[in-house]
Every structure is written in structure tokens, then in C-alpha cells.
Amino acid sequence: MKIRYLLFSFLLITLACKPDPKIPKWDVEALAPIVHSRITIRDMVPDSNLRVSPDGDLSLVYETLLAQLRPDELFDPLNKSFSNAINLQNIDLGSPTVRDHVSLGELSKGGTPAGQFIIFNNGKMAVVPVFPPYYNKKFGVDATNLFTTITLDSGAATLELKNELPVAITNLQFALKNKISGSTILQKNIDTLAAGQLYSEKFSLNNVTIEGSLEGVLLQFESPGSDTNKVMIDTSDKILITVKLSDLVPRSATAIFPKQNLANDTTITTIQTGNADLTAIKVKSGSMYLDAKSTIADKIELDYFIPNANKNGIPLSFNESVPASASGSLGSAYKQIDLQDYTIGLTGKPTDIGVFNSFYTILLGRIDSSGNLITLSLDDSVALETGIQNLTASEGYGYLGKDTMSGSHSAVLDVFNRGISGSINLESISLGLSVENYIGAPIDIVLNDFISKKQGSDVSLTWGGLGQNQLVPAATLGTNNKPMASVMNLDINSTNSNINALLENQPDLFESNYDAFINGSLGTPDYNQFIFTDYGVDISLNVEVPLSLSASDFLLADTTNFDYEKIDADNLLQGGDLKLIAENFFPIELIVDLVLLDKNGNELGVITSADKIAPADVDLNGRAIVPVQSIADYPLNDENIQWLKKSTSLIFNVSLSTANPPQKIKLMDRNFLDLTLSGDLTIRTP
Amino acid sequence: MKYLFSLILSTTLLSLAAQVEEDSIVSEILNVRKVRPYVEAEYGFGALSNRASTIEFIDFFSSDFLTKEDKEELLNSIDGTLRFGYLGHFKIGYYEPGYKALDIYKEGKGFSINYQYYNSGKLSPDLLKLMLYGNGPYANQTLNLGNTKYEVWNYTTLNYHFDLKLDSLPPINFTVGINVGHDYTFYKVWKGDLYTEQNGAYLDMDVDYRLRDRSNETEVIAGLGLNLGATTSFDLSKKEKLTIGVEDFGFILWTNGRMVDADSTFRFGGVDVGNVLTVTDSIFDAAKGAYQDAFYYNQSGEYARITPFKVAATYIKKLNKGKLDELVIEGQYRYLAGYYPKLSFGTVFKFGRRQHLNTALSVGGYNIGGIDVGYQWQFSRLWNLNLMVTNISGLLIPTLPGGAFGMIRLSYDL
Missing domain, CATH: 2.60.120 (Jelly Rolls)
Known part of the structure; x- marks a missing residue:
């Protein structure tokens, strides 16, 4: 570790002792181009604003949108809603029919001599003896596959009795009763019902409750037998009993409801268009919706459509299922259709004439029989709301007013x-x-x-x-x-x-x-x-x-930010001249001045030249024929340099004068101005 | 212009002249073989040139500002290609010299740390004019800036020295080391014609040049490399000996380098700023950047350079004629900008047992010709002092071109 410190210390010492020579400063005269630019008319005017004639003359073409009128909305945003309800009165219970029978064999039971004779001679030709009166013979009539109960405000029942026994029946008393409650729905006495005869009668059923489990009762019947005639005795021969319910107006029911339409509503909607008579619109925005709430314990199918609306040839319609309510909760459904880009005819229904600004909608509601027993009452209903929301149009057809x-x-x-x-x-x-x-x-x-x-x-x-x-x-x-x-x-x-x-x-x-x-x-x-x-x-x-014009001292100005320190951070510039060297093929004379502004926008001074950029030589038509070279010197004295150092922005003032005004010159596509800014500068070495 | 200014700066080093003499014939002669280990410190500094005099060097470096008269005076005295070397070094080391005892050679070894600074160049007369006056005064003329080279080395070497004895061959003293670079600059212009249009509308250039520089200032470690050296002596006879060797041969891989290689003829008409009518503030930045790109560095990365090695051959003949002890002839070359091969003829005078005086006439190096002087004194038995001045004539007559280089070495036997 000590060696490393020693080495490092040595390096520092030797670097610190580096025998760098102290270099004096002096001034040099630098003469060099700084920037160069070629300017053509296309640098001043976008190509799109120039037109060149076959002989090269230029025209300034300027096109701008002066005003743009756009129609207001064809009509105020349209909002419409429609309410509807489907209830029990709208429901068709159909015509439930109950069929049953009582056979000769059943009638023969009970141990009577006639009964025993018939049973004994079953399948034989024999003379049927007289049947004494029978009383209170009951048999079941089952309609529970159609309904459990129906409580009617009104209705009808058609009773049919057909005697297929080989003998006539007399003093027949028949009753149809609810099996559970025992209440009588209908009762009929028939004096004679000959063999093979059909009896039929329609009974009114007002304020009656009908149970699905019914009971037919032969309160009494007799038979005179076959007299002396031998007849084939067959214990399977029957008396056929048919009860057909119809015209039912229920108050409540527990039934299998047949497939049926519950609603078919057509609604007209009119658009307010001022004095225009529109025959069609194309929808810019808007929607159509359907909101349904049902207490019915069966699924309801809803169809909603605008017959005159289509998109890409497809008519506008949709289907929505309202689920069955269950356990006290509502069955509900909501659907919204975006109408954008639909075309809607506004001439009303097909049969309408001279109708404008109107379209119609159709709502259909139906039950597709589920085969299930459903309980309905007068309190049950399907509440429907349909409507149009914020309908606007992007296109309108017809008379615009x-x-x-x-x-x-x-x-x-x-x-x-x-x-x-x-x-x-x-x-x-x-x-x-x-x-x-x-x-x-x-x-x-x-x-x-x-x-x-x-x-x-x-x-x-x-x-x-x-x-x-x-x-x-x-x-x-x-x-x-x-x-x-x-x-x-x-x-x-x-x-x-x-x-x-x-x-x-x-x-x-x-x-x-x-x-x-x-x-x-x-x-x-x-x-x-x-x-x-x-x-x-x-x-x-x-x-x-x-671009055939004359101009006198037409002054153009452009301002740019400027930071002297960026180009001479070490303040090396001591003086000299800037030279604007121009090769001018424009028939225009230029005088360029440089205005120096401080950070407050105050003018510090103007760097000017006594020289002008001479115009090109022109012919009699004012067209440039020979470019002319000019040099404009811009002296940089101490004062100028101080201005430059203090300035934060520059204004280039360019004064334009055409050759020999008011004689007009012609600007051509081939005109150009080559500019080179060179510096003949005294610079101090760093 | 920045490039030109950089060259201007470097030319100031003109004045500094000198180099390479630190290991001249005099110092070689003064080396006394020791069998005892010793420590040694050495410092050398000076400036040599073929055109600039010592007094001009002093004037130049003592001035804060060069007036027009100063520049004219300087340019008048430098009427041709200027070669110069401004150099310095500082070295410390520990050595155990090899020696022969009872016909058995005991290999020597040692280590040293050597800091070296070289600022050298060869500048064409037109380049000198350009640097001192700029191109303005030479509008409508073609300046020939070619045949110019400028190089600055600033690095430290950590060396290990050891002897190798192979069979009957004389022992070879090897040096291996690590070069630690601190800073480097290199400009070489093979061809450089510059024509300035009368009004500065354009510059015509026909150039072939290579620039290497670094983007950072001097650093402790700006590059790394290896160093090698080898020296051996042959006894030609009982009184004649030939020593040959190479030292400081190696390289440094410089990081954060900036490079330009240009070989083209072109006309520079200013930075094309496109549509000047839409001038914005950024146009000045763009112009400045484009201007630098046009003449200055356009690549960056790492590059390797061969270190300024030295090769030398020294012939010594023992005379033992009174105080005249030896005759010495030496040829040497150091791989530096502007340095020419140097040939020296010298003698060694012996004064008593402890003092030697060396003199030599030399041609080449950074000087056209000159006198070198050295003095060695052993004192207090274990101390050795060596003094050496290359081109002492530049000190004695400071108005003569040449400059001077001085070295002092002090060692102590352990």
C-alpha cells in the first residue's frame, strides 16, 4: 500500500512540475470565409406560390381560403322515448282441451247382475239386458299437463259426450267438478244418448276457477239394453268425454302458455328541420335503445326495428330476450344500438304520401312457449321503454328549404x-x-x-x-x-x-x-x-x-437572437472588417445593415457599410442578364465589438431598390444571389 | 483558426530548442562503473533549436505580448525551417550494477521512475509566418505549410533494469517498464498549400496531414503502454570499447483521443448555411460547429503511438596521455519531431582521481553544431555529482542560434 501511495505521489509531483512553457499572446490577421449562402427566389417564396412562364418570368401565385361556410346541424339532436306494458289480459291462454272416457267394463263393475252378465259375455254376441239406474259413478279428468288452476273473469267450456257403447244410455246426469275443491264447473242431464250418438254443448264460465285435476261424475245413468237384439259385447267400449275451454279471460292462471305475440306497436317519430322537407338522413351520431322489466315468470322475446333504416343494405333490427322473473326479482334487459352511419328514410310508412321528416319504429313482444307451467296474475306485466337518443345527421337528403x-x-x-x-x-x-x-x-x-x-x-x-x-x-x-x-x-x-x-x-x-x-x-x-x-x-x-415591379428603398427586416459569447467565448476578436461578398444576379440593389439590440430591445448601434450590393445588369425588358459582384465592408471597431458583446438580438435590415426605378424589372427563375461573409479579423491568440 | 492557433502555441516552443542531449556522449563517459548499489536522482531541462537563440528563447517566454516588432525580429532571425526541442525529465532510481569478479559476472539489477516531457517540432517558414501574422497579410499568395511536424509527449515510465549474461557474449543490460501517459499531441503536415483569396471569399487548400490529440486536459493516467531498452558493450581491444543500445522503445495507447487524417484538395468558401433568409440564432452555432468540423477533429477514440526512443552507438578509446584520458565518438538518434541524427567527437580529461571534464564537438540533433561540456566529481567517497551542458556555446554567446540543455545527476553509493 505504501508503494502505491509513493507512486501516486510521485506522479502528482511530476505532473505538477511539468515544464509547460509560458506562451505570450499576439495578434494575427485572419482572412477567411465564414458563411456562404445562395439565395434564389424560391428561398423567398415557396414553390407552391410561384408560377414560371415559358420564357422564365415569374409570377407570384397566392391562394388562401378566405371563408369556409359549414352548415349547422341539420336539426337539433333528437331524443324520443316511448313506454309500453304487456299484462295478463294480453296473454292468450289458448283453448285447452281435456279428453277422457269411461268404459263399459268400468260401468259393469259393482256386482250388479247386468254388470256380471256383461263381464261374463265379454267378446260374445249376446242380448244386453236392461241396466238399472246407476248412481254417482266418478272418474278422473286430468288437465294438469295444460294448467294447474285458471281463475276466469269469463270464458266458455264445450262439453262433448259420445256414446260408443253398443246400447243407448238414458237419464244421463253428468257433472264436471274440480277434484280438489269439489266445486262444480258444469252439470248436464241428458234423457237419451243413443249408441254412437255425440252430444255437444257450450257452457259459459264466468268467475269460475278451474283446476287442472278435474273429476267427471255420472250422477245417474240407465240403459234399456239391446232389447232382443244380440250385440257384440266389448267391455272396452267407452263413453268419450271431452271438455274444451275457450274464450278465456283469466284473472290469474297457472298454465302452460302457448307461443303468442304480446305486443305489436308502431310509433311515428318526427324530426324538426325548420322549413326543410327531408326524405332521408345519414346518422352522424345517436342510438336506439330498449329497456324492459318483467314480473312474468317466463321469458319474453322482444323485437325492435326501424323498417326504413339500413346500413350497407342491412335493415336495422334487433332482438332482446327478457328473462323470466324469479323469486320476486324482476327479469330485466337493456340494449342499445349505435345508429351511426345508418341511413334512415323520413317519408313515413310505406303507405304514406307527402310525408317528410318522419320515420317509424316497430316493437314486437312474444312468448315462445317453454312448456312449463307459469303462474300469472293481473299484477304481472312487462314494462317496456324504447327510444332514440341524441340523434344527429351528417347528411340530409330532400328539399333543404x-x-x-x-x-x-x-x-x-x-x-x-x-x-x-x-x-x-x-x-x-x-x-x-x-x-x-x-x-x-x-x-x-x-x-x-x-x-x-x-x-x-x-x-x-x-x-x-x-x-x-x-x-x-x-x-x-x-x-x-x-x-x-x-x-x-x-x-x-x-x-x-x-x-x-x-x-x-x-x-x-x-x-x-x-x-x-x-x-x-x-x-x-x-x-x-x-x-x-x-x-x-x-x-x-x-x-x-x-413579378414585374419597381421598388425604391423597400425595407425588409428580420430579427434573430444572438449570443456573442457562443462564437467568441474568450474574447479573442480585436477588430477588423466583415466583408459581404455578393454575386448578384437579381436586378435588385441591396443595402444591408445590422442593428444590434440589447436584452431590453434597445438599439445599441448599427453596423453599416458604405457599400451597396449592386444589381445585376439588365436588358431593356428589365431582365437580369449578367451577374455583378460587389463587396460591402463592415468595419468592426472597438465600439462595434462592444455592441456585439452586449447584444442579445440582431435585426437584419435589407433595403431593396430595383435597377433604374420606376422602370420595372422582371424576376426570373434563374435569378440568384450568392453571398459569402468573410472575416478580415484581428484575433488575439488564446 | 483554432488549429492554427494550436500550431502557433506550439511554435512558441521553437524558442525552447534542445533535447536529447541528456544522454549525450559526455554523460556516457562520466558513467563510472560501481560495484556497490547506489541511489540516483537526475534532472534535465532545456531548449535547443537550429534557428532560435537562447536570448530569443528568453525574450519569447518572458514576454506577455508580442508586438508587431517582436514578431518581425523573431521572424527575421528564423529565416528557414525551424527545428526545436523543449524538454525536461526527472528520474530517480536504485541500482545494483553488475560486475565481474574472478571472471564470473555478477548480473546487476535496479529500478527507476522516469518522468519525461518533450515538446518538439519542425516548422516550415510559411507556417511560422502564418502563425505569427495570420493569413491576412498573405492574401492572394500561396503559403507552403508542408514538411511540418509537431509533437508533445508527457509521460512517466516505471522501469525495471536487469543484466543478462549469455555464454561468452558481453552482458546485456535490459530495461522493461510500463509507460503511463499523461498528455499527447501530434501534428504532421506532409503537404499543406494554402491560398487565400484577396477578399477572403475562399481558401484553396491542397493538404495531406495527420492530427492526433486528446480531448481531455493532462491526466494522471491518460494512456498506458510498455517500454523496452537494451544496452551492451564490446571490448574491441584493451583500450577500445564500443557501446550500443536502444532505450525508451515502446508505445502508449492513448484514450479519449481525437484524430484527423486528411489528404485532399478543396476550396473552402465558408459554411453553407442554406437559406440565410430564415436566419436563426442556431445558425451561428451551426456555422461555428461546421467550421470546426471542416478543419479540426472529426474522429475520436483510442490510438497508439511509438514513444520517442533513442538509439546510440559510442566508441571509446583509452588514451592515458597525461590528463587526456579518453577519446569518444558517438552517434545517436532520438525519434522526435525535428530531431536529426547527431554525431559527436569528444575527449575526457582526468583531474586527479575524482574529477573528470568532458568536451565534445557535435553536429545534428536540434542544432546545426555545438560544443557540449560535462563535469564529474566524486566527493565524500560515496557521492557522485555529474553536470552536463549540451551546446554550451548557446549560453556563452546567447545571440547565436542553438539554445542549451542542462542536466544534473547526483548519486550515492550504499
């Missing part, structure tokens, strides 16, 4: 925003207002005012078309169901207006004021119109300025 839109719009013009002072004289200028109508209805546009605005200097357009209706035809629908705009152009040029004055004002922005009338001059409603909320009316400003 009459509407007016007015507005003022401003469009910022950044072409001249670097200009500070001086004058510029342009040649011919054309300005176009292009109105593109994407609405499927004719529109009358009225341009009320058009102003070139610059602080302290506004110039209003003078043009014969101001305040006049300009009809823009209706748009058409393309093959992809997109609106294809109809276009109307307003030509404003140097000969029919004062447009030159508006541009030579070097405006910061243009301000316009207009009215637009939908179906303004249309007499008869046209139901083939359409409107899309994403499309409306676009008004564009198109300016074409041939």
Missing part, C-alpha cells in the same frame, strides 16, 4: 409581412374569388365588402360586382356519394377594379363580408337536394402577381 348565412372573415397575408417601409409598384395583378359550393342546392353569394388592411392604412375594393347576387349552382353527387362542388369564379383585375392599390398597400390581411342564400332564387321545391355537414361553401382568394 331556404336559409341565409352571413359572415365576415379575415385572411392573413404573409407575403408582405417583412416589409417595413418603402414603396413597391407592381404591374398587372389579377385577383380571383373562387366560390365552391358543396351543397346540393343553388346558393346566391353576395360579396358586400373586401378590404386590404394594414395598420393605419386600409384600402377598400372598388368593383362593380360588390353587393350583387352571384349564383352558384348546386353541387352534384359523385359516384362515391361525395359532393362534387360547383364552382363560380369572380375575376377582379387591374382593369375592372382598384386591385393594384389593394396589393401595393402591402396588406397584413384581407377582410371580407358576404351573405349566402340557400335556395335563394329557387321557386319550386326540389326534393333531390342534399347537404353534408362536413361540406359547405368554400370561398378562396387567388392572387396572381407577375
Whole structure:
């Protein structure tokens, strides 16, 4: 460890004693290029704003969206709800039918001589003796496979008795009773029921309770026998008993309910669209919902649909099952369907004529028989609520009605925003207002005012078309169901207006004021119109300025932040000159000054040159033909350098003057300005 | 420009001249074989040059600022390629010398720590002008900056010395060691034509150069490497002996290195800043960065460099004519920028048993020619003092080109 410390100490000592020579300082004269740049017209104006003629002359093309009109919502968001209820009265119990019989063998039991004779001669031809009266012969009638109990407000029961015995029956007294309660449902006396005869009679059942376990009672019957005729004795021969219930209006029931429709409701919904008569809409947003709550102990099926709505050719419908209630809890179901992009016809039901702005919905409710015994009472019901929520449209079809839109719009013009002072004289200028109508209805546009605005200097357009209706035809629908705009152009040029004055004002922005009338001059409603909320009316400003101009001391300025310490942290600069070496192929003379500002924005000083960047030589048409080299010296004395050190931002002031103003020069695509900034600087060695 | 300034700085070392003489013929002669172990400390410092005089060195390094007159005076006296060496070293060591006893050679051994600093170069006249005046005064002219080399070494070597005796061959004294680098700079310009347009619109350059530097300041350990050395002597006759050897041969792998290799002809017209109309604050940063990239370091990483080794051959003939004791002829070369092979002719005078005076005439090295002087004194029986001055003529007549280098060594027998 000691050796390591010793070694380390030695290294430190030797490094500390390094015989570094002390180097004096001196000044050197450095002459070298610093930065270089080639400027073309395309560096000043985006390519999209330039148009080049075949002979190379340039035009400044400026297009901006002046105004963009979009239709309001076609109608206020639509919210509708509908309530419905299904209860016991709506339920069809069907016509439960109970069939039973009593055989000759059963009648023969009991040990009577006639009975014993018949049993003895079963299967033989014999003369059947007279049956003495029988009393209170009972047999069961089982309907529990159809219902347990039904308590009726009203109803009917049809009793059928068919004698299939080989002998007639006389003095027949028949009763149908609830087996458990013993109450009589119906009773009938029949004098004679011949062999093979069918008896049928319908009985009213008001305020009656019918049990599924019934009892048929032959209170009395006799038979005269077969007289002297021999008949085939067959103990399996029967008296058939049929009880058919019908027209049941139950108060309560425990029954197997047959498959049936419980509800079939059609509802009309109307949309408020002002004075428009819409035949269809495309849904932008919104939903349809169904909310059901049931006390019925059986599953309820619900179908809900809008017959005139479809999406991609598929109609709008849906099914929802309401589960059976159980143990006192409600069976409930809720379903919501997004209606976005559905097209809904608004001409009402198929049979309707002259109906607009309306659509209808259908709700169906049904029971698909489960085969189970279900108990229902008057207190049981299915509560239904259906509705439309926040329905809005993105497209509307049909007659759009009459509407007016007015507005003022401003469009910022950044072409001249670097200009500070001086004058510029342009040649011919054309300005176009292009109105593109994407609405499927004719529109009358009225341009009320058009102003070139610059602080302290506004110039209003003078043009014969101001305040006049300009009809823009209706748009058409393309093959992809997109609106294809109809276009109307307003030509404003140097000969029919004062447009030159508006541009030579070097405006910061243009301000316009207009009215637009939908179906303004249309007499008869046209139901083939359409409107899309994403499309409306676009008004564009198109300016074409041939770059043929003259300018005198037209001053451009640009400001940038500056930190001297970044480029000369050790303060090595002692003085010298900056040289701006230019190869100018623009027919424009430039004077460049550098304004130095402190952190408060106060001017510290201006570094100027006595030299100008001379314009290129030009021909008689004002086109540059020979580039000209110029050198502008910018002396850096002590004061300048102190300014530089204190400055936090720089303003480059560039004064432009065309060659021989007011003679106009022409700017061409081939024009360029090569700039090299070189330093002839006295620098102190570090 | 920063590069140029760096070169300017380095040229200041012109004034410093000197080098390599620390192991000159004089010191070799003064070495006295000992059989007892000893400890030794040695310090050397000086500056040598082919063009700059001692007084110019002193003036240069004592000034805070060079006026135009100072620069003119300096440039007038340096009318050709300037070679210089500014060097210093400090060494301590413990040695057990080998010796023969009863025809049996007892191998010697030892260890030492040697700190070395070399600042050397060879600069073309035009480069000197460029460094002192800048390129402004030479607009519309072509400056030839080629045939220039500049190198700075700053490192410490931890050495172990041992003798190896093989059969009948004379013993060979080997040195193995570890080089610990602290700092390094290397510029070499094979070709460097610079033309400056009259207004500074562009610079035309035809260059072939290599730069190696480090991105950090001096560090305790900025690089590591190995060091080797070997020396042996042959008895040519009873009175003649030839000693040959190589020392400080090795390398250092430098970390945090910066590198440029350029071989091209190009015109520099300034940093193209694109659309100057959209000038922003960042354009100044971009221009500065691009300017540095154009001329300065464009790579970084590790690189290895061969250390400034020395090879030497010394012929000694015993004369024993009165006080004239020996005749010495030596040739040597050290691998440093601007250093030429050096040849010396010298004598050793003996004054009594304990004092020797050495003189030599030499050509080469960093000087064109010069006189070297050495003195050895053994005192208090166990102490040895060695003094040596390379190119003492540069001290005696300080206006003559050459500079001087001095060394002192003190040892104590254990």
C-alpha cells in the first residue's frame, strides 16, 4: 500500500512540475470565409406560390381560403322515448282441451247382475239386458299437463259426450267438478244418448276457477239394453268425454302458455328541420335503445326495428330476450344500438304520401312457449321503454328549404409581412374569388365588402360586382356519394377594379363580408337536394402577381437572437472588417445593415457599410442578364465589438431598390444571389 | 483558426530548442562503473533549436505580448525551417550494477521512475509566418505549410533494469517498464498549400496531414503502454570499447483521443448555411460547429503511438596521455519531431582521481553544431555529482542560434 501511495505521489509531483512553457499572446490577421449562402427566389417564396412562364418570368401565385361556410346541424339532436306494458289480459291462454272416457267394463263393475252378465259375455254376441239406474259413478279428468288452476273473469267450456257403447244410455246426469275443491264447473242431464250418438254443448264460465285435476261424475245413468237384439259385447267400449275451454279471460292462471305475440306497436317519430322537407338522413351520431322489466315468470322475446333504416343494405333490427322473473326479482334487459352511419328514410310508412321528416319504429313482444307451467296474475306485466337518443345527421337528403348565412372573415397575408417601409409598384395583378359550393342546392353569394388592411392604412375594393347576387349552382353527387362542388369564379383585375392599390398597400390581411342564400332564387321545391355537414361553401382568394415591379428603398427586416459569447467565448476578436461578398444576379440593389439590440430591445448601434450590393445588369425588358459582384465592408471597431458583446438580438435590415426605378424589372427563375461573409479579423491568440 | 492557433502555441516552443542531449556522449563517459548499489536522482531541462537563440528563447517566454516588432525580429532571425526541442525529465532510481569478479559476472539489477516531457517540432517558414501574422497579410499568395511536424509527449515510465549474461557474449543490460501517459499531441503536415483569396471569399487548400490529440486536459493516467531498452558493450581491444543500445522503445495507447487524417484538395468558401433568409440564432452555432468540423477533429477514440526512443552507438578509446584520458565518438538518434541524427567527437580529461571534464564537438540533433561540456566529481567517497551542458556555446554567446540543455545527476553509493 505504501508503494502505491509513493507512486501516486510521485506522479502528482511530476505532473505538477511539468515544464509547460509560458506562451505570450499576439495578434494575427485572419482572412477567411465564414458563411456562404445562395439565395434564389424560391428561398423567398415557396414553390407552391410561384408560377414560371415559358420564357422564365415569374409570377407570384397566392391562394388562401378566405371563408369556409359549414352548415349547422341539420336539426337539433333528437331524443324520443316511448313506454309500453304487456299484462295478463294480453296473454292468450289458448283453448285447452281435456279428453277422457269411461268404459263399459268400468260401468259393469259393482256386482250388479247386468254388470256380471256383461263381464261374463265379454267378446260374445249376446242380448244386453236392461241396466238399472246407476248412481254417482266418478272418474278422473286430468288437465294438469295444460294448467294447474285458471281463475276466469269469463270464458266458455264445450262439453262433448259420445256414446260408443253398443246400447243407448238414458237419464244421463253428468257433472264436471274440480277434484280438489269439489266445486262444480258444469252439470248436464241428458234423457237419451243413443249408441254412437255425440252430444255437444257450450257452457259459459264466468268467475269460475278451474283446476287442472278435474273429476267427471255420472250422477245417474240407465240403459234399456239391446232389447232382443244380440250385440257384440266389448267391455272396452267407452263413453268419450271431452271438455274444451275457450274464450278465456283469466284473472290469474297457472298454465302452460302457448307461443303468442304480446305486443305489436308502431310509433311515428318526427324530426324538426325548420322549413326543410327531408326524405332521408345519414346518422352522424345517436342510438336506439330498449329497456324492459318483467314480473312474468317466463321469458319474453322482444323485437325492435326501424323498417326504413339500413346500413350497407342491412335493415336495422334487433332482438332482446327478457328473462323470466324469479323469486320476486324482476327479469330485466337493456340494449342499445349505435345508429351511426345508418341511413334512415323520413317519408313515413310505406303507405304514406307527402310525408317528410318522419320515420317509424316497430316493437314486437312474444312468448315462445317453454312448456312449463307459469303462474300469472293481473299484477304481472312487462314494462317496456324504447327510444332514440341524441340523434344527429351528417347528411340530409330532400328539399333543404331556404336559409341565409352571413359572415365576415379575415385572411392573413404573409407575403408582405417583412416589409417595413418603402414603396413597391407592381404591374398587372389579377385577383380571383373562387366560390365552391358543396351543397346540393343553388346558393346566391353576395360579396358586400373586401378590404386590404394594414395598420393605419386600409384600402377598400372598388368593383362593380360588390353587393350583387352571384349564383352558384348546386353541387352534384359523385359516384362515391361525395359532393362534387360547383364552382363560380369572380375575376377582379387591374382593369375592372382598384386591385393594384389593394396589393401595393402591402396588406397584413384581407377582410371580407358576404351573405349566402340557400335556395335563394329557387321557386319550386326540389326534393333531390342534399347537404353534408362536413361540406359547405368554400370561398378562396387567388392572387396572381407577375413579378414585374419597381421598388425604391423597400425595407425588409428580420430579427434573430444572438449570443456573442457562443462564437467568441474568450474574447479573442480585436477588430477588423466583415466583408459581404455578393454575386448578384437579381436586378435588385441591396443595402444591408445590422442593428444590434440589447436584452431590453434597445438599439445599441448599427453596423453599416458604405457599400451597396449592386444589381445585376439588365436588358431593356428589365431582365437580369449578367451577374455583378460587389463587396460591402463592415468595419468592426472597438465600439462595434462592444455592441456585439452586449447584444442579445440582431435585426437584419435589407433595403431593396430595383435597377433604374420606376422602370420595372422582371424576376426570373434563374435569378440568384450568392453571398459569402468573410472575416478580415484581428484575433488575439488564446 | 483554432488549429492554427494550436500550431502557433506550439511554435512558441521553437524558442525552447534542445533535447536529447541528456544522454549525450559526455554523460556516457562520466558513467563510472560501481560495484556497490547506489541511489540516483537526475534532472534535465532545456531548449535547443537550429534557428532560435537562447536570448530569443528568453525574450519569447518572458514576454506577455508580442508586438508587431517582436514578431518581425523573431521572424527575421528564423529565416528557414525551424527545428526545436523543449524538454525536461526527472528520474530517480536504485541500482545494483553488475560486475565481474574472478571472471564470473555478477548480473546487476535496479529500478527507476522516469518522468519525461518533450515538446518538439519542425516548422516550415510559411507556417511560422502564418502563425505569427495570420493569413491576412498573405492574401492572394500561396503559403507552403508542408514538411511540418509537431509533437508533445508527457509521460512517466516505471522501469525495471536487469543484466543478462549469455555464454561468452558481453552482458546485456535490459530495461522493461510500463509507460503511463499523461498528455499527447501530434501534428504532421506532409503537404499543406494554402491560398487565400484577396477578399477572403475562399481558401484553396491542397493538404495531406495527420492530427492526433486528446480531448481531455493532462491526466494522471491518460494512456498506458510498455517500454523496452537494451544496452551492451564490446571490448574491441584493451583500450577500445564500443557501446550500443536502444532505450525508451515502446508505445502508449492513448484514450479519449481525437484524430484527423486528411489528404485532399478543396476550396473552402465558408459554411453553407442554406437559406440565410430564415436566419436563426442556431445558425451561428451551426456555422461555428461546421467550421470546426471542416478543419479540426472529426474522429475520436483510442490510438497508439511509438514513444520517442533513442538509439546510440559510442566508441571509446583509452588514451592515458597525461590528463587526456579518453577519446569518444558517438552517434545517436532520438525519434522526435525535428530531431536529426547527431554525431559527436569528444575527449575526457582526468583531474586527479575524482574529477573528470568532458568536451565534445557535435553536429545534428536540434542544432546545426555545438560544443557540449560535462563535469564529474566524486566527493565524500560515496557521492557522485555529474553536470552536463549540451551546446554550451548557446549560453556563452546567447545571440547565436542553438539554445542549451542542462542536466544534473547526483548519486550515492550504499
